[in-house]
Amino acid sequence: MVSTLHPDPALVRRMCDVIAHRGPDGDGFHDDEHAALGMRRLAIIDVATGDQPVYNEDERIVAVFNGEIYNFAELRRDLALRGHRLRAAGDSDCLVHLYEEHGADMVQRLRGMFAFAVWDRDRQRLVLARDRVGKKPLYWRADHTSIWFASELKSLTRDPGMHRELDPVALHHYLSYQYVPAPWSIYQDVHKLPPGHLLVWERGRIEVRRYWELDRTPRKVTDERQEEERLRELLLESTRIRMVSERPIGAFLSGGIDSSAVVAAMAMQSREQVKTFCIGFEESRYDERHKARMVAERYGTDHHELVVTTNLLDILPRLAWHFDEPFADSSAVPSFYVAKLSRGHVTVALNGDGGDECFGGYQRYALMNLAGRIPALPPALAALSARIGTLLTERNDSGSVPRRLGRLLRFAAERPARRYPDLMSCFTQEQKLEVYTDSFRERLAEVDSYALLETVFESSTADTHLGRIMDVDTVTYLPGDLLVKVDISTMANSLEARSPFLDHHLMEWAAGLPTALNLRRGQTKLLLKRAVAPWLPAELLRYPKQGFGVPLASWLRGELRELAHDVLTDDTARNRGVFRPAAVRGLLRRHIEGADHSGRLWTLLQFELWHRAHAVAGGATVAAAACPAPLP
Numbered sequence: 359m360v361s362t363l364h365p366d367p368a369l370v371r372r373m374c375d376v377i378a379h380r381g382p383d384g385d386g387f388h389d390d391e392h393a394a395l396g397m398r399r400l401a402i403i404d405v406a407t408g409d410q411p412v413y414n415e416d417e418r419i420v421a422v423f424n425g426e427i428y429n430f431a432e433l434r435r436d437l438a439l440r441g442h443r444l445r446a447a448g449d450s451d452c453l454v455h456l457y458e459e460h461g462a463d464m465v466q467r468l469r470g471m472f473a474f475a476v477w478d479r480d481r482q483r484l485v486l487a488r489d490r491v492g493k494k495p496l497y498w499r500a501d502h503t504s505i506w507f508a509s510e511l512k513s514l515t516r517d518p519g520m521h522r523e524l525d526p527v528a529l530h531h532y533l534s535y536q537y538v539p540a541p542w543s544i545y546q547d548v549h550k551l552p553p554g555h556l557l558v559w560e561r562g563r564i565e566v567r568r569y570w571e572l573d574r575t576p577r578k579v580t581d582e583r584q585e586e587e588r589l590r591e592l593l594l595e596s597t598r599i600r601m602v603s604e605r606p607i608g609a610f611l612s613g614g615i616d617s618s619a620v621v622a623a624m625a626m627q628s629r630e631q632v633k634t635f636c637i638g639f640e641e642s643r644y645d646e647r648h649k650a651r652m653v654a655e656r657y658g659t660d661h662h663e664l665v666v667t668t669n670l671l672d673i674l675p676r677l678a679w680h681f682d683e684p685f686a687d688s689s690a691v692p693s694f695y696v697a698k699l700s701r702g703h704v705t706v707a708l709n710g711d712g713g714d715e716c717f718g719g720y721q722r723y724a725l726m727n728l729a730g731r732i733p734a735l736p737p738a739l740a741a742l743s744a745r746i747g748t749l750l751t752e753r754n755d756s757g758s759v760p761r762r763l764g765r766l767l768r769f770a771a772e773r774p775a776r777r778y779p780d781l782m783s784c785f786t787q788e789q790k791l792e793v794y795t796d797s798f799r800e801r802l803a804e805v806d807s808y809a810l811l812e813t814v815f816e817s818s819t820a821d822t823h824l825g826r827i828m829d830v831d832t833v834t835y836l837p838g839d840l841l842v843k844v845d846i847s848t849m850a851n852s853l854e855a856r857s858p859f860l861d862h863h864l865m866e867w868a869a870g871l872p873t874a875l876n877l878r879r880g881q882t883k884l885l886l887k888r889a890v891a892p893w894l895p896a897e898l899l900r901y902p903k904q905g906f907g908v909p910l911a912s913w914l915r916g917e918l919r920e921l922a923h924d925v926l927t928d929d930t931a932r933n934r935g936v937f938r939p940a941a942v943r944g945l946l947r948r949h950i951e952g953a954d955h956s957g958r959l960w961t962l963l964q965f966e967l968w969h970r971a972h973a974v975a976g977g978a979t980v981a982a983a984a985c986p987a988p989l990p
Contacts, residue, residue: 414454415443418479421453424509425472425494426856428599433467457485462556465569469599469862473509473551484559490570490862491712492540492553492837493845499548505559511682512972514548521546522973526801529684529936529965533785534807536686536961537838541566544683544968553837570862574820574829577870585875586889588867593890596861597623597708605705608633610696610855611661613649614903615887615894616710616719620858622893624708625657634659635700635707637692639666641909652895664699666692666908670917678967680850685968686784686961687839688908693847701851711840712859714903715832716868717886718876721903722781723824725762727877729769729777730823744771748786752953755911775815778827779808782835784957793941793962810834824873832865911956914949922946922959925966934969937962 411422427433430449433456437444442455449470456464457476462485464476471493476485486507488496497514498507508514515522528542540550551557554570579585597620601607609621611634624632634654638647647663654661670691677690700707714720735743750764769777780786787807791799811830818829848855858864875885887899914922923946925931932939942962949955 409446410450412446412450412454414458419454419457419476420479421450421457421474421476423450423453423472423474425470425474425489426854427452427468427470427472428602428861429467429469461485462487462558463569465556471856471860475507482561484557486551486557486559487569488551488553488555490554491832491841491860491865493841493857493860495842495845496551497543497548498551498557500559500564502562505564511543511545511548515545515972520548523547524969524973526798527805530790530802530805531807531810532684532686532965533790533961534779534783534787535834535838536784536957536964537842538683539810539834539838544973553833572829572832572865572869574818574825574869576821576825576872579872579875582875582885582888585871585885589885589889592861592864592867593619593858594623594627596858596864598627599861600708600856600858601628603706606633606703607706607708608635608660608700608704609708610634610700610710611636611650611653611659612710613646613651613653613898613901614710615883615890615899616713616859618650618653618710618894618898619713619886619890620708620710621653621657621659622890623858625659626893632657632659633700633703634661635696635703636661636663637666637696637699638663639692639909641912644907644909649898649901652898656895660703662699662703664695666695670913671921674921674967675971676850678964678971680846681842681964681968682846682972683968684961684965685842685846686957686964687843688910688960690843690847691908693843694850697848697851697853697855701853705852706854706856707848708856708858709844710859711844711855711857712836712865713886714883715828715836716859716865717871717883718824718828718873719883719886719903720831721882723827723877724880724882725766726769726778726781726827727824729766730774732770734773735770740771743767747771752948752955755954774823775812776808778815778830779811782811783807784961789958793937793945795935795938798936820873822873824877828873828876910960911949911954914956914959918963919950922963926959926962930970931966 411420413420427449430452433449433452434444437452437455437459440459442458444451444455453464453474453476456467457478460467465487468489470489471491472487472489473494473496474487477483478485484505486496486498488494495509496507497509497511498505499514499520500506506514506517506520514520523546525542525544525546528538528544531542532538532544538544538550540552543550551566552568555566555568558565558567601624609617609624609632611617611621613636621632621634634650636647636650638645650663651661653659673691673694677685677694681690697707734740744767747764747767747770750760751768754761754764765781768780772780785793791803794802811834814830814833815826818826820826820829844855871885876883878884882903891899926942926946927939931937931942945955945959945962949959
C-alpha cells in the first residue's frame with residue numbers, strides 16, 4: 359500500500375484505486391520492478407469480492423488495508439444491525455463503517471494484524487493505524503501540505519521528490535540492535551508508525567498517539583492449575599480464529615515448545631491433516647529437525663523438511679532487496695527458506711512467535727534475572743569488569759561457559775537499567791565510535807542507543823526486573839526484529855504468517871502473570887510448559903531452548919569470507935565515509951584468526967548490501983537481485 363494524500367479528493371480516490379487493486383489471482387507480487395509501486399494485499403479471505411479500496415455507502419469514507427481482521431464476522435453482524443450496508447463479504451469492508459461509528463477509536467474494536475488508512479473526505483482527515491504488536495509495517499513522511507504513506511519503504515522511494523539521505527541516528531541504532539527501531543527509518547524525514555499507534559493527519563496537522571500497551575501489573579494467582587487451563591483455552595481459541603482461510607493453511611514447526619504447541623492446537627481443531635514445515639542444517643548444533651519430527655509423528659501431520667545447503671551468495675542479494683532497511687538478524691536466512699518451502703504447499707502458515715515474550719522463554723531472561731541481583735559497581739571496578747567481559751565474549755564461541763561469564767561481567771559493569779541494552783547490543787557505544795570515521799564519530803558521540811531500551815525498562819508497570827525486561831522485548835525486539843523478519847520473509851514468497859501467541863487477548867492475560875510462574879530457579883517458560891505438557895511428547899519438554907540460529911561465524915570464515923572482505927573493503931565501501939577502513943579490516947582479520955566478530959561483521963555486511971540495493975536512485979530491482987517470481 360502506498361499513496362500520497364493532498365486535499366484534492368479526486369486524487370485521493372485515484373491513488374487508492376491504484377494502490378489497493380489486487381491481481382487476477384489475488385496474490386501479492388514481488389516478481390518485477392513494478393513491485394516497488396506498492397504492496398498488494400495477499401488475498402486470503404473473501405478472495406472473490408475483497409478488492410480494495412473500500413467505500414462507505416456515499417463514498418465519502420475510503421479505506422485501504424493490509425493484514426487480517428480475525429473478528430470480522432462479529433463486526434459485520436454488529437454493523438448490519440446498526441443499518442450499514444456492506445458490499446463485500448470479508449474484513450476490509452468493516453473499516454469504513456467502523457470509522458463512521460467510532461472515528462479513530464475504531465481501532466480498539468479490531469482483533470488481528472493490520473496497517474490501514476482511512477480517508478474522510480468531508481473532514482479532509484486521514485487516519486493511519488498499525489496493529490497493537492507491529493505485525494504489519496507502515497511508513498510515512500509529510501510536509502506542510504501533503505502526507506505519503508506505504509507498507510514498503512521502497513514504495514516511498516519511487517517518489518522523485520524524496521531524497522534518499524541516510525539518517526545517521528538510525529544507522530547508529532541499527533549497529534546496536536541490528537534493526538532500525540521505530541519511529542526511525544533508515545532515511546531522514548521518513549518515519550515508521552510504532553506498533554499500537556495512530557496517526558491523524560488533518561489539513562496538514564499531524565497527531566501521533568498510542569492507543570494500546572500492555573499492563574504488566576501482576577495479579578494474584580491462587581490456583582496454578584486454573585491458570586494452566588486458562589492458557590490452554592486462550593491458545594486454542596487464538597489458534598482457531600487464525601485457521602479461517604479460503605486458501606491452504608499449514609504451520610512452521612521448528613521443534614521448539616511454542617511452534618509445537620500451535621501445531622498441537624491446530625491438529626486438535628482441524629478436520630484435515632495439518633501441513634507442517636521445518637528447516638534444518640547439516641551442523642547438528644543448529645539442527646532441530648529431530649524434535650519437529652516428534653510432534654509431526656504424534657499428530658500425523660503432512661510434514662516437510664529442507665536442509666539449508668543452498669549457496670549463500672545466491673540468497674543475500676535477494677534478502678537485501680526484500681528488506682527495505684538494513685537488517686542483520688541472520689535467522690532471516692532460514693526464515694526465508696522455510697517460507698519458500700511452505701509456499702509450495704500452502705498460502706497461510708501459523709507460527710509460534712510471541713511465546714517467549716509472553717511467557718519468559720529466552721535463556722537470557724535467566725541470565726538477566728541473576729544479573730539483576732548484582733548491585734551497581736564502583737567506577738574503577740566497573741571499568742575492569744567491562745574490559746574482562748569484552749575479552750571473554752570476543753574470544754570464545756557463542757553459548758560457551760567463558761562467553762556467558764564474559765557477558766555477566768559486562769552486565770555487572772553497567773547500572774541495572776542499562777544491562778539488558780548491553781546484552782542486546784551487537785556494537786557497544788565504544789565499539790561504534792571506534793569503527794566510525796571522524797566525521798561520523800563527531801555527529802554521533804552523544805547519541806545514546808541504550809536509552810531506547812532503558813526508557814521502556816524504567817516506565818514498565820512490571821514489579822520485577824524480569825517483568826520489565828519482558829516489556830522491553832515486547833516493545834522493541836519483537837516488532838523491530840522478529841516480526842519484521844517473519845513478515846518480509848513470508849510476503850516475499852506470497853505467504854501469510856499468523857501468530858496465535860500474539861493475539862492481544864492472550865497477551866493481556868499473560869502480562870498479568872506473576873513472573874515466578876514464568877521463571878523459577880533458572881527454568882524458563884514454566885507455566886506454558888506445564889500447560890501444554892498434555893499435548894506434547896515428554897522428551898520435547900526436557901530439551902533446552904535452541905533458537906533459530908545459523909552457523910554465522912563459520913560462514914564468515916568459509917563460504918562468505920571472500921564476499922565479506924570484498925564488499926566491506928572495496929572502493930565503494932571506503933568512499934562512503936561512514937566506517938574507517940582500517941577498523942573494518944581489523945575486524946575481518948581478527949575474526950579469521952579466531953575471535954568471534956561474526957555479529958558485527960554480518961551487521962556491517964548487511965548495511966553495505968542494503969545500501970547498494972536501495973540507497974541510491976536506480977538501485978537494484980528485484981530482477982537484478984535475481985529474485986524468482988513467487989510460486990503460484
